Amino acid sequence: MPRTCGSMGRHARFPWIGVRMIKPYAEMSVEELEALDKELKVEYKKMQNRALELNMSRGKPCVEQLDLSMGMMDVLNGESDLTCEDGTDCRNYGVLDGIPEALELLGDMMEVAYDHLIIYGNSSLNIMYDQVSRSFTHGVMGFEPWCRLDKVKFICVVPGYDRHFKITEYFGIENITVPMTPTGPDMDQVEELVSSDPSIKGIWCVPKYSNPTGNSYSDETVRRFARLRPAAPDFRIYWDNAYTIHHLYDLDQDHLIEILAECKRAGNPDLAYKFASTSKVSFPGSGIAALAASGNNLEDIRRQLQIQTIGHDKVNQLRHVRFFKGIHGMVEHMRKHADILRPKFEAVEQICEEELGGLGIADWTSPKGGYFISFNTLDGCAKDVVRRCAKAGVTLTPAGATYPGGKDPHDSNIRIAPSFPPLEDLKTATHLLCLSTKAAACEKFLEERRNAAPLEVQ
Amino acid sequence: MPRTCGSMGRHARFPWIGVRMIKPYAEMSVEELEALDKELKVEYKKMQNRALELNMSRGKPCVEQLDLSMGMMDVLNGESDLTCEDGTDCRNYGVLDGIPEALELLGDMMEVAYDHLIIYGNSSLNIMYDQVSRSFTHGVMGFEPWCRLDKVKFICVVPGYDRHFKITEYFGIENITVPMTPTGPDMDQVEELVSSDPSIKGIWCVPKYSNPTGNSYSDETVRRFARLRPAAPDFRIYWDNAYTIHHLYDLDQDHLIEILAECKRAGNPDLAYKFASTSKVSFPGSGIAALAASGNNLEDIRRQLQIQTIGHDKVNQLRHVRFFKGIHGMVEHMRKHADILRPKFEAVEQICEEELGGLGIADWTSPKGGYFISFNTLDGCAKDVVRRCAKAGVTLTPAGATYPGGKDPHDSNIRIAPSFPPLEDLKTATHLLCLSTKAAACEKFLEERRNAAPLEVQ
Numbered sequence: 001m002p003r004t005c006g007s008m009g010r011h012a013r014f015p016w017i018g019v020r021m022i023k024p025y026a027e028m029s030v031e032e033l034e035a036l037d038k039e040l041k042v043e044y045k046k047m048q049n050r051a052l053e054l055n056m057s058r059g060k061p062c063v064e065q066l067d068l069s070m071g072m073m074d075v076l077n078g079e080s081d082l083t084c085e086d087g088t089d090c091r092n093y094g095v096l097d098g099i100p101e102a103l104e105l106l107g108d109m110m111e112v113a114y115d116h117l118i119i120y121g122n123s124s125l126n127i128m129y130d131q132v133s134r135s136f137t138h139g140v141m142g143f144e145p146w147c148r149l150d151k152v153k154f155i156c157v158v159p160g161y162d163r164h165f166k167i168t169e170y171f172g173i174e175n176i177t178v179p180m181t182p183t184g185p186d187m188d189q190v191e192e193l194v195s196s197d198p199s200i201k202g203i204w205c206v207p208k209y210s211n212p213t214g215n216s217y218s219d220e221t222v223r224r225f226a227r228l229r230p231a232a233p234d235f236r237i238y239w240d241n242a243y244t245i246h247h248l249y250d251l252d253q254d255h256l257i258e259i260l261a262e263c264k265r266a267g268n269p270d271l272a273y274k275f276a277s278t279s280k281v282s283f284p285g286s287g288i289a290a291l292a293a294s295g296n297n298l299e300d301i302r303r304q305l306q307i308q309t310i311g312h313d314k315v316n317q318l319r320h321v322r323f324f325k326g327i328h329g330m331v332e333h334m335r336k337h338a339d340i341l342r343p344k345f346e347a348v349e350q351i352c353e354e355e356l357g358g359l360g361i362a363d364w365t366s367p368k369g370g371y372f373i374s375f376n377t378l379d380g381c382a383k384d385v386v387r388r389c390a391k392a393g394v395t396l397t398p399a400g401a402t403y404p405g406g407k408d409p410h411d412s413n414i415r416i417a418p419s420f421p422p423l424e425d426l427k428t429a430t431h432l433l434c435l436s437t438k439a440a441a442c443e444k445f446l447e448e449r450r451n452a453a454p455l456e457v458q
Numbered sequence: 459m460p461r462t463c464g465s466m467g468r469h470a471r472f473p474w475i476g477v478r479m480i481k482p483y484a485e486m487s488v489e490e491l492e493a494l495d496k497e498l499k500v501e502y503k504k505m506q507n508r509a510l511e512l513n514m515s516r517g518k519p520c521v522e523q524l525d526l527s528m529g530m531m532d533v534l535n536g537e538s539d540l541t542c543e544d545g546t547d548c549r550n551y552g553v554l555d556g557i558p559e560a561l562e563l564l565g566d567m568m569e570v571a572y573d574h575l576i577i578y579g580n581s582s583l584n585i586m587y588d589q590v591s592r593s594f595t596h597g598v599m600g601f602e603p604w605c606r607l608d609k610v611k612f613i614c615v616v617p618g619y620d621r622h623f624k625i626t627e628y629f630g631i632e633n634i635t636v637p638m639t640p641t642g643p644d645m646d647q648v649e650e651l652v653s654s655d656p657s658i659k660g661i662w663c664v665p666k667y668s669n670p671t672g673n674s675y676s677d678e679t680v681r682r683f684a685r686l687r688p689a690a691p692d693f694r695i696y697w698d699n700a701y702t703i704h705h706l707y708d709l710d711q712d713h714l715i716e717i718l719a720e721c722k723r724a725g726n727p728d729l730a731y732k733f734a735s736t737s738k739v740s741f742p743g744s745g746i747a748a749l750a751a752s753g754n755n756l757e758d759i760r761r762q763l764q765i766q767t768i769g770h771d772k773v774n775q776l777r778h779v780r781f782f783k784g785i786h787g788m789v790e791h792m793r794k795h796a797d798i799l800r801p802k803f804e805a806v807e808q809i810c811e812e813e814l815g816g817l818g819i820a821d822w823t824s825p826k827g828g829y830f831i832s833f834n835t836l837d838g839c840a841k842d843v844v845r846r847c848a849k850a851g852v853t854l855t856p857a858g859a860t861y862p863g864g865k866d867p868h869d870s871n872i873r874i875a876p877s878f879p880p881l882e883d884l885k886t887a888t889h890l891l892c893l894s895t896k897a898a899a900c901e902k903f904l905e906e907r908r909n910a911a912p913l914e915v916q
Contacts, residue, residue: 095743284550
């Protein structure tokens with residue numbers, strides 16, 4: 001369960017916060033707001049004079065995280081035997097599904113049996129694109145290709161991952177939104193939509209440490225997913241488990257019911273495609289990505305895959321196996337990532353709590369894993385806040401990016417990616433974010449008060 | 459210019475061949491054929507008793523060739539700086555086109571400027587698939603997506619590469635054949651088809667050391683390609699220059715006019731996509747592949763590519779650059795490949811010449827590069843020959859594979875891939891191929907004679 005903070009003036013993790021005098025902006029008089037506005041402008045000017053150049057826009061690992069995997073460059077050398085367990089020379093052509101030991105490693109990571117996945121190249125996004133593309137040109141397991149249908153729709157859980165939405169958008173698929181809640185997508189809406197509309201062919205999900213909210217689907221949510229009764233027989237859940245082992249804490253971890261097993265138990269074995277990669281485990285540009293699904297789905301996919309390629313990079317698969325040795329090694333490795341990321345997440349949350357707590361002008365999530373914090377301004381302020389940050393040298397993910405078409409109907413959500421900047425820079429950037437949020441909120445309240453004032457006179 | 463051998467009983471490269479008594483099968487009496495048939499059966503039995511298990515089916519590099527690139531495993535290690543020329547950390551996300559130094563290396567290899575190509579993953583086949591797939595779903599440079607057209611056709615030069623044909627076949631595209639000649643495809647037919655039929659959207663070409671004939675397109679052929687006036691504005695030449703630097707000889711090399719430059723000169727700058735990879739330079743499973751095209755085409759392609767992926771494996775790009783250093787290093791490396799491959803090609807040709815020369819029952823090509831020899835039996839014998847080889851333990855590419863749908867109308871073409879087996883095994887396999895060809899031909903002649911005999915009596 002995620003905690004959403006910021007409205008209570010006291011943070012569970014930082015109990016010393018909140019002793020200062022806090023007055024919600026909504027309760028301030030026009031005079032107080034005007035004084036505040038002046039004060040914030042001076043502070044903002046100071047920030048601008050620092051000529052910052054910081055980037056919190058993308059969930060990129062930082063240099064220290066990348067350094068953790070440098071040993072991967074040493075596990076294979078000119079003297080290495082590049083033969084895998086079953087005797088295949090990994091240097092040569094062939095092997096569509098992946099080498100056995102890599103299937104086992106990624107199977108363990110994805111919590112599926114080694115024969116229920118296919119290892120691809122370096123990008124799980126590319127795998128997802130390929131699934132939509134194949135469904136569009138050839139259909140899903142023998143059903144009508146989507147290119148022949150008048151209308152195809154996908155459900156996008158919002159706020160969500162922009163690159164997901166862009167894939168379906170690119171194929172002319174209508175993106176329908178369903179709101180994210182603390183326990184996952186609003187399942188009443190999902191069930192209603194999926195069971196009633198046969199043009200709905202899929203749903204984009206980041207079920208664990210979701211992008212950007214950071215929370216995970218509850219057991220009930222996963223069970224309801226597995227029990228969907230889609231009107232379209234070729235409806236698939238696009239289960240992008242990007243952050244499956246990406247915990248920030250060693251014991252306080254979210255746990256997700258394994259979707260493929262749950263679908264099987266629910267009598268819906270072919271309902272989901274599951275995606276993952278080592279992009280944020282080893283190297284983002286040079287990891288290995290995989291798709292897990294039922295035997296029927298994999299058979300359908302292989303029919304296309306064997307036309308598309310002779311096989312993916314097996315040497316890189318072998319490199320990953322020799323480096324991590326197994327899932328335990330991978331989990332230990334992720335603890336090192338966590339040690340780097342945890343202070344960054346906590347710094348953002350602490351600064352937000354210190355500077356914004358109790359003001360009633362923002363809230364934010366407090367994830368236990370993943371790469372993002374979801375930050376909400378007052379309605380209509382997100383674009384303004386992002387613009388203010390940019391003008392003072394801090395690049396944030398564009399406001400609205402977490403919604404299909406880049407259009408947040410409330411203009412309130414901002415995705416914070418704390419991973420990449422060094423800790424001190426991150427703190428500076430977060431100060432600027434808070435300052436910009438306060439300035440935008442202050443101006444909003446002032447404007448409202450001024451617009452409201454004449455009405456009182458009448 | 460390729461030489462087609464086998465019908466003259468004397469081989470330019472092996473002048474000592476031909477001193478034995480040679481009698482074309484067509485000139486043999488029934489008695490002579492019957493005696494020969496008996497003799498061949500005994501020889502075949504002997505071969506079968508050797509319980510061979512050899513494979514000449516695919517153009518796979520052999521172990522010695524793979525060993526040539528083992529140094530690639532040493533150029534990057536745990537201490538390496540994985541930053542590329544422009545300061546990008548190759549370990550992280552990003553860079554859609556490829557890192558600058560890899561663009562230069564592959565640009566040099568493909569004979570195009572560094573800004574006229576995009577580096578993808580490990581498979582040029584995958585790039586070709588993606589071009590067809592994108593054209594199908596989104597159209598070429600703004601033209602109607604192929605999925606909305608009633609009919610789409612592609613020209614397949616035959617004999618040709620089965621995996622090409624399977625891509626278009628998979629998309630329901632009608633594969634039309636045009637015969638390969640010693641100077642390239644029959645350009646009269648190509649011009650006639652392309653200029654008259656707007657449903658023809660592309661042509662599959664392996665212009666240099668063609669798969670499987672081993673010959674290269676003449677200057678005139680390339681010029682005529684560049685000057686095509688397609689009825690379809692979205693017609694593209696799929697120029698798979700898979701063997702661009704894959705020579706067998708150091709001086710006696712085929713040279714190909716660079717197609718993109720020639721298209722530009724001819725006023726058709728957007729007419730061709732050019733593909734290549736290092737699959738048969740470094741490691742087949744772990745090379746880097748690229749697409750070169752005009753600025754307009756690349757812009758069109760990037761619009762899709764940025765939806766499909768965040769970027770390809772830059773560490774592997776860097777590994778290739780650090781290993782080969784530049785195009786000269788790559789060319790030197792290819793000489794080592796040639797030293798391994800040349801004796802194999804020559805052994806096949808020599809054995810064919812010794813055993814089949816002058817018999818009038820087969821011919822074969824004598825390429826100066828690439829990975830294949832194209833071998834032709836008498837009409838109607840190829841399947842039989844492949845079957846006989848298989849029954850004695852030698853796997854050849856299935857007869858017909860070099861034609862769309864696996865259907866060779868003459869049932870005469872067999873693709874020989876000499877690269878993979880060790881030299882001695884290759885010789886054994888070639889003996890078996892010759893023996894099987896003789897046996898099939900002998901039986902064919904006997905049957906014809908016997909069928910013809912009663913007619914003479916009438």
